[in-house]
Amino acid sequence: MAPRKQRQILDATLELLAEKGYEGLTIEGVAGRSGVNKTTIYRWWPSKAALLGAALVGAEALEFDPPDTGSLAGDLRGLVEGVARLLTVSPSSDIAVAALGAAVHDPALAEAAKGFFADRFAREAPIFERARERGEIDASADPMLIVDLLAGAVWLRAVFRRLPLDQDFTDRAVALVLHGARPTG
Amino acid sequence: MAPRKQRQILDATLELLAEKGYEGLTIEGVAGRSGVNKTTIYRWWPSKAALLGAALVGAEALEFDPPDTGSLAGDLRGLVEGVARLLTVSPSSDIAVAALGAAVHDPALAEAAKGFFADRFAREAPIFERARERGEIDASADPMLIVDLLAGAVWLRAVFRRLPLDQDFTDRAVALVLHGARPTG
Amino acid sequence: MAPRKQRQILDATLELLAEKGYEGLTIEGVAGRSGVNKTTIYRWWPSKAALLGAALVGAEALEFDPPDTGSLAGDLRGLVEGVARLLTVSPSSDIAVAALGAAVHDPALAEAAKGFFADRFAREAPIFERARERGEIDASADPMLIVDLLAGAVWLRAVFRRLPLDQDFTDRAVALVLHGARPTG
Amino acid sequence: MAPRKQRQILDATLELLAEKGYEGLTIEGVAGRSGVNKTTIYRWWPSKAALLGAALVGAEALEFDPPDTGSLAGDLRGLVEGVARLLTVSPSSDIAVAALGAAVHDPALAEAAKGFFADRFAREAPIFERARERGEIDASADPMLIVDLLAGAVWLRAVFRRLPLDQDFTDRAVALVLHGARPTG
DNA sequence: CAATAATCGAGACGGTACGTCACGTCTTGCC
DNA sequence: GGCAAGACGTGACGTACCGTCTCGATTATTG
Numbered sequence: 060m061a062p063r064k065q066r067q068i069l070d071a072t073l074e075l076l077a078e079k080g081y082e083g084l085t086i087e088g089v090a091g092r093s094g095v096n097k098t099t100i101y102r103w104w105p106s107k108a109a110l111l112g113a114a115l116v117g118a119e120a121l122e123f124d125p126p127d128t129g130s131l132a133g134d135l136r137g138l139v140e141g142v143a144r145l146l147t148v149s150p151s152s153d154i155a156v157a158a159l160g161a162a163v164h165d166p167a168l169a170e171a172a173k174g175f176f177a178d179r180f181a182r183e184a185p186i187f188e189r190a191r192e193r194g195e196i197d198a199s200a201d202p203m204l205i206v207d208l209l210a211g212a213v214w215l216r217a218v219f220r221r222l223p224l225d226q227d228f229t230d231r232a233v234a235l236v237l238h239g240a241r242p243t244g
Numbered sequence: 245m246a247p248r249k250q251r252q253i254l255d256a257t258l259e260l261l262a263e264k265g266y267e268g269l270t271i272e273g274v275a276g277r278s279g280v281n282k283t284t285i286y287r288w289w290p291s292k293a294a295l296l297g298a299a300l301v302g303a304e305a306l307e308f309d310p311p312d313t314g315s316l317a318g319d320l321r322g323l324v325e326g327v328a329r330l331l332t333v334s335p336s337s338d339i340a341v342a343a344l345g346a347a348v349h350d351p352a353l354a355e356a357a358k359g360f361f362a363d364r365f366a367r368e369a370p371i372f373e374r375a376r377e378r379g380e381i382d383a384s385a386d387p388m389l390i391v392d393l394l395a396g397a398v399w400l401r402a403v404f405r406r407l408p409l410d411q412d413f414t415d416r417a418v419a420l421v422l423h424g425a426r427p428t429g
Numbered sequence: 430m431a432p433r434k435q436r437q438i439l440d441a442t443l444e445l446l447a448e449k450g451y452e453g454l455t456i457e458g459v460a461g462r463s464g465v466n467k468t469t470i471y472r473w474w475p476s477k478a479a480l481l482g483a484a485l486v487g488a489e490a491l492e493f494d495p496p497d498t499g500s501l502a503g504d505l506r507g508l509v510e511g512v513a514r515l516l517t518v519s520p521s522s523d524i525a526v527a528a529l530g531a532a533v534h535d536p537a538l539a540e541a542a543k544g545f546f547a548d549r550f551a552r553e554a555p556i557f558e559r560a561r562e563r564g565e566i567d568a569s570a571d572p573m574l575i576v577d578l579l580a581g582a583v584w585l586r587a588v589f590r591r592l593p594l595d596q597d598f599t600d601r602a603v604a605l606v607l608h609g610a611r612p613t614g
Numbered sequence: 615m616a617p618r619k620q621r622q623i624l625d626a627t628l629e630l631l632a633e634k635g636y637e638g639l640t641i642e643g644v645a646g647r648s649g650v651n652k653t654t655i656y657r658w659w660p661s662k663a664a665l666l667g668a669a670l671v672g673a674e675a676l677e678f679d680p681p682d683t684g685s686l687a688g689d690l691r692g693l694v695e696g697v698a699r700l701l702t703v704s705p706s707s708d709i710a711v712a713a714l715g716a717a718v719h720d721p722a723l724a725e726a727a728k729g730f731f732a733d734r735f736a737r738e739a740p741i742f743e744r745a746r747e748r749g750e751i752d753a754s755a756d757p758m759l760i761v762d763l764l765a766g767a768v769w770l771r772a773v774f775r776r777l778p779l780d781q782d783f784t785d786r787a788v789a790l791v792l793h794g795a796r797p798t799g
Numbered sequence: 800c801a802a803t804a805a806t807c808g809a810g811a812c813g814g815t816a817c818g819t820c821a822c823g824t825c826t827t828g829c830c
Numbered sequence: 831g832g833c834a835a836g837a838c839g840t841g842a843c844g845t846a847c848c849g850t851c852t853c854g855a856t857t858a859t860t861g
Contacts, residue, residue, distance in 0.1 A: 581766020
């Protein structure tokens with residue numbers, strides 16, 4: 060009913076992904092690393108993407124604790140720093156960037172990515188509830204838009220522009236978005 | 245001095261990328277499609293990534309005309325719509341998304357992506373110069389931050405969240421950023 | 430534990446060797462002819478030479494029945510004729526000549542050739558034992574020298590000089606060697 | 615009317631043959647070694663075999679001085695030793711063995727080999743004329759048979775059996791052949 | 800001494816085979 | 831039921847040489 064060797068297989072999957080990237084991640088490699096026969100992997104996961112998808116569920120590296128600093132500005136800074144860390148500091152960056160990059164090519168991973176972002180947002184939402192209670196934003200503000208603007212910019216800079224993401228970037232980005240989202244009147 | 249069959253090869257490369265994605269793009273496939281021998285391709289480009297990098301240079305699908313509507317709001321809406329179109333409408337989306345996704349895995353393509361974004365930004369900069377002359381933003385505004393926030397959010401939604409990018413999204417995103425970047429006082 | 434397609438592969442190898450010679454013998458050709466995949470061949474034999482070596486073991490064309498005519502002269506004539514046939518009559522000549530020619534270039538085949546000649550000599554030795562018992566040669570005669578002189582001359586004429594090997598040659602060669610090896614006193 | 619770079623090309627051909635054997639001898643390699651363009655070689659020799667054939671003509675390593683010791687026995691010993699040296703001592707062995715081995719596979723080289731042996735025999739014939747004058751053999755003796763027996767045995771042992779060719783072998787072989795060829799009565 | 804050949808270098812190409820890697824499938828038998 | 835072991839077909843990889851072609855550049859020689 061359930062693969063006895065699941066743990067070893069999924070662990071090896073993430074290790075190899077972090078070490079060699081998505082293209083270097085092979086079923087045979089996972090089999091070798093985890094000391095399991097190749098056919099065993101195929102019995103449970105139909106493809107590399109499915110295997111990786113399963114491995115990512117519950118990957119500690121992608122764990123995420125939403126900040127709660129007492130102010131929206133602080134929380135948003137925390138968010139940006141968290142995303143920046145996720146995308147630039149090993150080993151989470153190896154896993155996250157490779158997996159998200161692969162999601163572009165593969166429907167199964169795309170679905171996983173969608174779930175990942177949905178789940179994340181559910182955990183980020185309280186930040187905005189608290190902010191609304193504190194009067195830092197008004198009801199019409201769009202929390203998902205705000206996090207997408209910030210996280211998107213971080214992705215773009217970290218992955219595509221390959222620019223360093225320093226304190227200054229965080230401050231400016233959060234300030235701009237915050238300013239744009241502050242309550243009218 | 246120069247590959248005689250360059251045009252055919254690079255054209256076939258982009259076609260196959262659009263049709264089958266990055267993983268489905270093979271040198272042998274390009275050779276077959278372009279009516280050229282495999283060795284001829286290897287003579288000029290050392291890898292799939294290098295070949296794709298070369299093909300992307302001057303790819304019409306990635307052409308980009310910065311908007312000039314007379315107002316910063318209009319220009320930014322134009323930008324967002326342009327990026328959204330690039331990432332969601334075939335065939336440019338097939339090419340752009342696959343290529344950017346692959347840039348995550350490959351240094352050569354990462355470099356190409358960096359160049360692509362740098363070049364794009366150079367063409368977007370005049371938008372902000374005009375806005376400054378019109379007094380829509382002040383000197384301290386950071387144009388690259390603005391475009392990264394907007395383009396990043398578009399990428400996130402189009403590629404990772406797989407959400408539709410409608411008129412409403414454009415308006416809200418531009419409004420927020422514009423509001424946050426408007427001149428103080 | 431053992432290649433399931435061994436028979437088909439080795440058969441095809443000998444066929445192609447006979448048809449196209451050693452240089453025309455290719456792994457891909459053998460794969461095609463035997464209806465087997467190239468990788469399957471490489472799984473079991475590391476090189477063309479090793480494959481051919483394996484194919485030659487037990488090749489019917491190289492089978493050899495030592496003559497037993499009742500006299501040394503007759504047996505030696507039988508030997509010479511046998512070698513001449515081996516080296517001049519299809520298909521054994523195609524196989525034997527090509528394989529021996531290739532042994533010159535390849536250590537693995539050289540080893541196979543060595544074994545072939547050693548094995549042959551073991552089967553020829555009884556001829557000389559019988560001759561000794563009959564008093565046709567004395568104890569000091571060197572059987573291997575005798576067969577090497579005869580077989581060597583056949584090789585030289587058949588392969589290098591491309592001279593016909595007729596009855597007359599056989600008679601003269603055997604007579605000379607026999608005369609030289611006859612018991613003293 | 616004649617290739618200007620002939621010397622360099624043919625020299626390089628023999629060098630490479632000696633170094634890497636026949637299979638390792640490539641037109642591109644010869645071009646590289648001799649500092650000549652590949653097309654220049656193809657302009658003058660249609661194939662590797664033709665090139666090698668040309669290179670072998672006048673190869674010093676194959677030079678041959680027929681012995682003249684004053685007795686047939688001595689001359690034959692000289693012959694055997696000469697052939698043994700040719701086939702076992704570098705660099706002549708590298709060239710001769712490789713070339714003769716390749717002659718098995720290629721008509722052009724086979725022709726060259728034929729010429730080589732014919733030429734050699736023409737130079738060996740005087741040995742037997744002198745022997746006849748001295749009364750060491752009678753008119754019916756067949757010189758070519760004698761040299762083929764001896765040279766053939768040397769080839770067999772040196773190349774196929776990989777046996778050492780010592781003084782003893784020479785003595786025994788010559789004695790046997792000589793004894794068999796001595797004048798009757 | 801220039802005109803005119805012969806000879807060569809260079810660059811680009813299609814083509815065959817190489818030997819390798821990873822894929823995904825199947826069968827058999829152990830635990 | 832889960833797994834290991836082994837054999838296999840398949841596609842693509844990146845490489846080495848093959849043999850050919852075109853176009854200029856360089857030599858000789860000869861008129």
